[in-house]
Amino acid sequence: MHSSLVTHTEEETIAAAEHFSRRLLDGDVVALRGDLGSGKTQFAKGVCRGLGIREHVTSPTFTIVNEYNGGKFPVYHFDFYRLRSLNELNEIGYDEYINDEGVCLLEWADMIEEKLPVRRYDVQLSLGTTNTERIIQISRMQ
Numbered sequence: 001m002h003s004s005l006v007t008h009t010e011e012e013t014i015a016a017a018e019h020f021s022r023r024l025l026d027g028d029v030v031a032l033r034g035d036l037g038s039g040k041t042q043f044a045k046g047v048c049r050g051l052g053i054r055e056h057v058t059s060p061t062f063t064i065v066n067e068y069n070g071g072k073f074p075v076y077h078f079d080f081y082r083l084r085s086l087n088e089l090n091e092i093g094y095d096e097y098i099n100d101e102g103v104c105l106l107e108w109a110d111m112i113e114e115k116l117p118v119r120r121y122d123v124q125l126s127l128g129t130t131n132t133e134r135i136i137q138i139s140r141m142q
């Protein structure tokens with residue numbers, strides 16, 4: 001499965017993520033890839049909204065992981081931007097999060113490429129030709 005779309009506003013990206021979230025099942029992992037400001041956090045916001053989470057969603061840059069409850073599934077929202085080594089993944093209990101129930105959203109997934117489960121969604125966000133254009137490519141791996 002592979003889909004590609006273009007959004008023109010932040011709201012459109014959130015709406016696209018909300019739509020995508022309908023196909024998520026408990027335990028799914030979503031690897032978010034793309035440069036700073038490409039919209040990974042906005043996409044995560046949309047997924048959370050689609051799953052019925054009402055909490056405020058922001059990049060968990062300093063805490064590495066945020067947990068949101070009260071939706072269809074628990075959501076674990078990671079941001080690996082400031083990860084210094086893969087050893088830190090053990091400290092935060094990464095394997096448990098990935099293997100247990102709940103949906104995991106991974107910003108800067110490319111920082112931990114070798115630790116990603118083979119079965120996952122990859123979401124690549126890229127800048128378009130205008131300030132607010134984004135290209136979003138979603139693929140199902142395995």
Ligand SMILES: Nc1ncnc2c1ncn2[C@@H]1O[C@H](COP(=O)(O)OP(=O)(O)O)[C@@H](O)[C@H]1O
Nearest residue numbers: 008009010013036037038039040041042132134
């Ligand atoms: N089409 C769009 N989709 C997503 N974000 C957009 C779009 N157009 C402009 N933006 C802006 O780009 C920025 C994306 O930030 P963010 O989601 O935090 O990126 P990242 O998490 O990838 O660093 C926000 O300031 C948002 O308002």
Ligand SMILES: [Mg+2]
Nearest residue numbers: 040041059107
């Ligand atoms: Mg972010």
